[in-house]
Amino acid sequence: MAHFGENKNFSNPVVNWIDNRLPIFTMLIKEYGVFPMPRNVNYMWSFGGIAMTMLGIMILTGIMMAMNYTPHTTLAFDSVERTMRDVNFGWLLRYIHMNGASFFFIAVYIHIARGLFYGSYKKPRELLWMFGVVILLLMMATAFMGYALPWSQMSGWGVTVITSMFSAIPLVGDGLVTWLWGGFSVDNPTLNRFYALHFLLPFVILGVVFIHVWALHVTGSNNPTGVEPKTPADTVPFAPYVSTKDSVALVFFLTIFLGVVFFYPLALTEVDHFRKFDPMQTPAHIVPEWYFLPFYAILRAFTMDITIPFTTVVLLPAKLQGVLAMFGSIILLVFLPWLDRNPVKSGRFRPVFKWCIWLLFVDFFVLMYSGAKPPEGLPLIMGQLGTLYYFVLFLVILPVLSFKEKNLPVPASISADPGCCKKH
Amino acid sequence: MKKTLSMLAVAAVISAATPAFASEAEVPPHQKWPHQGVFGTYDKAALQRGFQVYKEVCAACHSMKLLSYRDLTQLGYTPEQVKTVAAEYQIPDGPNDEGEMFERPGRPADRFHSPFPNDKAARAANGGALPPDMSLLSKAREHGDDYIYSILTGYEEKPAGFDLMPGLNYNKYFAGHQIAMAKPLNEGQVTYTDGTANTLEQQARDVTQFLAWASEPHMEQRKGMGLKVMIFMLAFCGIMVAAKRKLWADIH
Structure with missing residues (x-):
């Protein structure tokens, strides 16, 4: 009984009977009926x-x-x-x-x-x-x-x-x-x-x-x-x-x-x-399906083995770099809440962040294009620059913007925001 | 900086290596097909002529294992005509009660008779090349119908100096220009039962349309249903927008 607090009183006796034993209707009303959404x-x-x-x-x-x-x-x-x-x-x-x-x-x-x-x-x-x-x-x-x-x-x-x-x-x-x-x-x-x-x-x-x-x-x-x-x-x-x-x-x-x-x-x-x-x-x-292409481009962006300087001993082969980068590109999203520590959430009030994120969206399509083409010439270079930006954004730009960005003033509340309640 | 330079160098080497593909095939010119577009439907007369071309020419080497004779009723043939067509072929069946395999005349429920018992036999009879199954050909090739039509009409004398391997044929639309299939269709090859002029282009167009149907036999049903679904969905969109506007009017 105590799971969802007070049970509602339903006029339909069958609904009421069920709800007193398993408060599914009370739960639905709480979570999908009166559940408060920002207007x-x-x-x-x-x-x-x-x-x-x-x-x-x-x-x-x-x-x-x-x-x-x-x-x-x-x-x-x-x-x-x-x-x-x-x-x-x-x-x-x-x-x-x-x-x-x-x-x-x-x-x-x-x-x-x-x-x-x-x-x-x-x-x-x-x-x-x-x-x-x-x-x-x-x-x-x-x-x-x-x-x-x-x-x-x-x-x-x-x-x-x-x-x-x-x-x-x-x-x-x-x-x-x-x-x-x-x-x-x-x-x-x-x-x-x-x-x-x-x-x-x-x-x-x-x-x-x-x-x-x-x-x-x-x-x-x-x-x-x-x-x-x-x-x-x-x-x-x-x-x-x-x-x-x-x-x-x-x-x-x-x-x-x-x-x-x-x-x-x-x-x-x-x-x-x-x-x-x-x-x-x-x-x-x-080529994989289109929705994998950006990540496929990251996989193929790495073309040079990293060797111990002045020797031929391979420390990190290109293929392994690509694999790590591809999985890393998604895994790093897990840590995003701690990479971006700027207290302001919305991009609307972050003049630099806003453009960096838009550039990420463009980058996503650039990588997609690169992933669809054979890995050579211009598409390869686009893929490499796209990969570079992806990682620089998440690992350098966002941590730096956390403290260095001059945020715009944030409205005191949702209703106080001039853009909130305009006629649609 | 050094790394960027060497990366550029790598890219340059790779792009310098690409002219190996310079003999890549010409892009097949775009043709108008009656089954194209949102409202396009199959031209049944063309499909029947195309089937005749397949039956008399292509079927000597190419199987169509995904099709059954009963599917031919979609081309406008009567069930009786389909029975007659199916019965022209001897289909392997069995084992019977004595444990023997046997052959019997085809029935409408049988799959199209394959010209070779297996791929090895097909290769052996075709100088090592495997004639692809044509059930899905127009969906399985870049440029689909345009490609098939262009291959059929793209046989030419090899240009002077072109090194053609023995047993292969020159076709300007085939990747590498060397195709194992000898020119399959010629002017006047199939005598159409409906009296249509049997030019090379006409036969190529007809069989291309037949193959388009074979790869997508439910296209007309799909587009017909799609049209009704779209009308319903657009009306649904309108109703939802109206409901939302009315509902939110008192919120703003």
């Missing part, structure tokens, strides 16, 4: 809910795809094609699932960008942010393994390239790769474990999302001013105000998503995804 949140705050919806769509279509899928190297490709051709609306399931992954990442990247710009990672939301980084890592693992399942040329070679990265780890690298593959090459055991994990991880994501949302409901949402709500005048109840606003964003997002699903379902994929995996034939150039 000035903009549409950037809708992307968490959108991402959660995409997760639901992915799990539902994924389960139905799994019902028609055969995890075997000789049968996987044809079983996916059978789903496309002979299962009722199988083509729709597959195109929703395939493009859903992309749109899930679009939603999550916008969600992260919003968190970065408005300082949503700062006190008291550090743990909330860190669980978010865990979700991102899990999503990347899940997407990568899902991409392997059709056992196409892109699948097989993508798996080969990415798993081979671990061979860069000194001493245990080669053994680790054999262990990951379940053999001495990318083969049936690899596909089987990827399938098992691709089925498992979305539910792990769901669990971490639950923790993420739980933590959110303890601190409440950040807002464009970065000033915490002080009085009831600063907030509105989640339902119906913010739930309706989120629905507007969700419906627009789904409209664009479905437009791609129905009219340009192949826009975000590669032609080699429609050729069976042939271990004897390497495609002309191997």
Whole structure:
């Protein structure tokens, strides 16, 4: 009884009976009904809910795809094609699932960008942010393994390239790769474990999302001013105000998503995804899905071994540098709350930070372009400069701006902000 | 500074090495296809002619393992016609009650008959090259339909001085320009049952459209449903915006 404080009194006797034994309705009203939201949140705050919806769509279509899928190297490709051709609306399931992954990442990247710009990672939301980084890592693992399942040329070679990265780890690298593959090459055991994990991880994501949302409901949402709500005048109840606003964003997002699903379902994929995996034939150039390209560019930005000066002893081979940088680029986000210690949250009141973050968003696309091109000439140099900026921003600029930046005056409260309550 | 310079040097060496790819294929010119775009649909007459080209020419070497004869009803053939087409092929089946494999005439539910029993046999009969399965060809090639059409019409005399390996053929749209497939289609090769003029371009266009259908047989259903979904979603967007505005009006 004491879990959610006072139970509400419901007029419906059945609801009341249930609520007195399991206060689920009291909880829903507290967390999704009267839950106070800053009244000035903009549409950037809708992307968490959108991402959660995409997760639901992915799990539902994924389960139905799994019902028609055969995890075997000789049968996987044809079983996916059978789903496309002979299962009722199988083509729709597959195109929703395939493009859903992309749109899930679009939603999550916008969600992260919003968190970065408005300082949503700062006190008291550090743990909330860190669980978010865990979700991102899990999503990347899940997407990568899902991409392997059709056992196409892109699948097989993508798996080969990415798993081979671990061979860069000194001493245990080669053994680790054999262990990951379940053999001495990318083969049936690899596909089987990827399938098992691709089925498992979305539910792990769901669990971490639950923790993420739980933590959110303890601190409440950040807002464009970065000033915490002080009085009831600063907030509105989640339902119906913010739930309706989120629905507007969700419906627009789904409209664009479905437009791609129905009219340009192949826009975000590669032609080699429609050729069976042939271990004897390497495609002309191997690129991952677009949402991995920035990190792929970081991986390939390192081209020179670091040696002990005046000798040929290699201290840190280029490949290992790339692998460390790629994983580091995401892991360092965990420490962001302590890298940026400026007390002002919102980029609106930080004149230097604001431009540095915008440059990071541009950098993300520069790296994406670089990752899509063969690693030579101008794209390679763009990738290297992009990687340099990424790390300099997080490891040098943000720590320095923590103390050196001249912040603009922050409004006393959300309602006192002149931009807060203008007509929309 | 030294590091930057050597990095630039590395980049220069790499870009100097790229002319190895200079003989890369020409980009296939863009063609207009009836099935393109949001409202595009398949031209059934072209698909039927394309199927005839596939059946009489391509099928000698290329399999289409993902298609069944019953799928041909989508081209406008009657179930009876499909039965007749399927029955022209001998399909391996079995084992029977005596434990013997046997052959029987094809049925509409059978997959398209493959010209070779396996890839090794296909290579052996084609000078070591493997004719790709064509079920997904137009989705599995850069520039899709334009590429297929261009390959079929892109055979030329090799330019003077071009070093063509024995057994290969010159095609300006193929990567490296040396393709194992001999020129498959010629002027007047297939006599169309509907009397359409059988120029090389016409046959290439027809079979390209047939392959586009084969790789995406549900395209018309997809676009038709998509149109209804879009109309619904746009109306939904409008209603949500109106609801939100009305709701928030008293907040501001």
